[in-house]
Amino acid sequence: xxxxxxxxxxxxxxxxxxxxxxxxxxxxxxxxxxxxxxxxxxxxxxxxxxxxxxxxxxxxxxxxxxxxxxxxxxxxxxxxxxxxxxxxxxxxxxxxxxxxxx
Amino acid sequence: xxxxxxxxxxxxxxxxxxxxxxxxxxxxxxxxxxxxxxxxxxxxxxxxxxxxxxxxxxxxxxxxxxxxxxxxxxxxxxxxxxxxxxxxxxxxxxxxxxxxxxxxxxxxxxxxxxxxxxxxxxxxxxxxxxxxxxxxxxxxxxxxxxxxxxxxxxxxxxxxxxxxxxxxxxxxxxxxxxxxxxxxxxxxxxxxxxxxxxxxxxxxxxxxxxxxxxxxxxxxxxxxxxxxxxxxxxxxxxxxxxxxxxxxxxxxxxxxxxxxxxxxxxxxxxxxxxxxxxxxxxxxxxxxxxxxxxxxxxxxxxxxxxxxxxxxxxxxxxxxxxxxxxxxxxxxxxxxxxxxxxxxxxxxxxxxxxxxxxxxxxxxxxxxxxxxxxxxxxxxxxxxxxxxxxxxxxxxxxxxxxxxxxxxxxxxxxxxxxxxxxxxxxxxxxxxxxxxxxxxxxxxxxxxxxxxxxxxxxxxxxxxxxxxxxxxxxxxxxxxxxxxxxxxx
Numbered sequence: 035x036x037x038x039x040x041x042x043x044x045x046x047x048x049x050x051x052x053x054x055x056x057x058x059x060x061x062x063x064x065x066x067x068x069x070x071x072x073x074x075x076x077x078x079x080x081x082x083x084x085x086x087x088x089x090x091x092x093x094x095x096x097x098x099x100x101x102x103x104x105x106x107x108x109x110x111x112x113x114x115x116x117x118x119x120x121x122x123x124x125x126x127x128x129x130x131x132x133x134x135x136x
Numbered sequence: 137x138x139x140x141x142x143x144x145x146x147x148x149x150x151x152x153x154x155x156x157x158x159x160x161x162x163x164x165x166x167x168x169x170x171x172x173x174x175x176x177x178x179x180x181x182x183x184x185x186x187x188x189x190x191x192x193x194x195x196x197x198x199x200x201x202x203x204x205x206x207x208x209x210x211x212x213x214x215x216x217x218x219x220x221x222x223x224x225x226x227x228x229x230x231x232x233x234x235x236x237x238x239x240x241x242x243x244x245x246x247x248x249x250x251x252x253x254x255x256x257x258x259x260x261x262x263x264x265x266x267x268x269x270x271x272x273x274x275x276x277x278x279x280x281x282x283x284x285x286x287x288x289x290x291x292x293x294x295x296x297x298x299x300x301x302x303x304x305x306x307x308x309x310x311x312x313x314x315x316x317x318x319x320x321x322x323x324x325x326x327x328x329x330x331x332x333x334x335x336x337x338x339x340x341x342x343x344x345x346x347x348x349x350x351x352x353x354x355x356x357x358x359x360x361x362x363x364x365x366x367x368x369x370x371x372x373x374x375x376x377x378x379x380x381x382x383x384x385x386x387x388x389x390x391x392x393x394x395x396x397x398x399x400x401x402x403x404x405x406x407x408x409x410x411x412x413x414x415x416x417x418x419x420x421x422x423x424x425x426x427x428x429x430x431x432x433x434x435x436x437x438x439x440x441x442x443x444x445x446x447x448x449x450x451x452x453x454x455x456x457x458x459x460x461x462x463x464x465x466x467x468x469x470x471x472x473x474x475x476x477x478x479x480x481x482x483x484x485x486x487x488x489x490x491x492x493x494x495x496x497x498x499x500x501x502x503x504x505x506x507x508x509x510x511x512x513x514x515x516x517x518x519x520x521x522x523x524x525x526x527x528x529x530x531x532x533x534x535x536x537x538x539x540x541x542x543x544x545x546x547x548x549x550x551x552x553x554x555x556x557x558x559x560x561x562x563x564x565x566x567x568x569x570x571x572x573x574x575x576x577x578x579x580x581x582x583x584x585x586x587x588x589x590x591x592x593x594x595x596x597x598x599x600x601x602x603x604x605x606x607x608x609x610x611x612x613x614x615x616x617x618x619x620x621x622x623x624x625x
Binding site: 049066079086 | 267318
């Protein structure tokens with residue numbers, strides 16, 4: 035078992051853990067955190083897979099992808115938090131309303 | 137003439153709305169003219185790009201001169217071009233509607249986000265690598281969520297929140313698939329991947345993750361739970377943009393992946409996509425039939441019509457060109473008809489001050505253009521001749537019967553009948569007097585005409601099927617002629 039494999043395994047674990055939390059928790063902040071945990075899992079897998087077995091140098095392209103992914107994740111989280119605050123302000127609680135809002 | 141031909145129209149189609157959107161943020165007072173100028177400019181740029189592709193074949197532009205594998209390439213073939221034309225034309229119609237629809241307070245929020253969305257969509261349809269597709273997909277999703285929340289009403293905020301969580305989950309699954317494919321084949325360029333890809337465990341996992349993520353973003357049943365609340369609670373022009381264009385973006389990526397990478401070995405998975413599509417047609421149509429509010433009805437109709445797009449996967453064995461053509465044609469047809477339908481629904485809501493179908497009071501006498509737009513769009517959604525909906529569904533039906541897939545053919549026919557049911561439900565109430573008569577509020581003529589012109593477009597597209605299929609084939613022909621030489625700038 036190589037180090038890279040261990041990292042990739044941990045990344046998959048984070049992804050599944052986040053998915054579980056996203057589905058199970060009602061509070062929107064927990065859902066947003068769950069998405070972030072899932073994102074970290076994907077980034078960890080990307081970083082881990084950058085080193086191929088049998089090669090001595092690390093491939094920089096997945097690292098560049100992670101940087102881009104982090105920028106995307108930050109903007110998405112900012113939008114999600116802003117939406118959550120508006121929702122909490124209007125409805126008094128940060129949970130998703132019933133399907134059609136009526 | 138040749139200097140015009142050498143312009144990189146694809147770059148302009150991305151940069152122009154980005155610049156326009158930034159201008160809207162900096163000078164809010166100018167947002168309406170800046171928006172209309174940018175959208176019109178994009179239509180011209182896409183026309184230029186189309187001309188260039190007709191002359192020179194596939195368009196490929198190395199941004200900044202770097203070129204693949206290090207840089208990012210812009211790429212357009214016939215399929216991308218049709219998606220770009222769809223975005224430009226439907227976007228133009230919706231923009232002219234939005235010009236009159238929004239109050240000055242809402243307009244300064246709508247225009248910049250819509251222009252960013254347009255830039256993201258154009259960039260997505262011009263992308264040639266799966267990672268760039270991820271970035272543009274996220275840009276599209278974030279702009280679409282922001283547009284959904286535009287009114288700030290509680291139902292819109294809830295719908296937008298649900299939409300955002302669904303769309304982020306979809307993109308993360310897609311990104312994980314990108315990581316696996318890159319690890320397996322050492323490239324993100326779709327053309328390179330197509331040469332190197334071999335069915336193994338990593339590729340199968342990537343296929344599952346990417347397909348599930350994109351199906352969630354395209355709202356394929358049963359992953360369509362987020363669509364009706366988001367599309368129904370947004371303002372009418374935004375609903376039209378979401379239903380007509382945004383769901384097509386993720387559908388396009390899935391189609392591309394399937395045509396170029398997965399289609400050859402994933403027969404079983406394409407059967408599953410087809411079955412889900414069939415379920416979407418039945419479930420979405422039945423739900424639409426049950427709705428009492430017009431925008432929810434139209435939103436569930438979108439769920440059903442997306443189902444038709446997924447029937448292409450099990451029928452695609454007839455050859456890539458035909459499958460791509462059918463998909464592009466059906467997507468284009470649905471974009472025109474559904475945007476017209478949502479805009480007409482917006483007019484009816486403005487006219488009556490509510491969106492209860494049963495209380496539509498004599499709309500046909502007092503709002504004839506809008507009801508005509510709804511009816512014409514409905515003709516295409518039902519699939520009656522001579523509309524584009526008829527041609528598209530006929531091609532699908534023909535493919536299903538020639539391959540002995542009677543089950544899919546029966547679902548398509550039932551879906552058409554159910555569509556007739558929900559469309560005549562709206563039209564029936566529009567013709568009669570409601571129990572509680574109400575006064576009509578004025579609807580600007582520009583908004584009525586925008587809806588009607590898009591609906592007429594959906595009918596006219598029915599006469600242009602051969603042109604669409606010729607566009608799909610254009611790069612194939614040019615490639616054969618020039619023995620694979622690709623035009624580079």
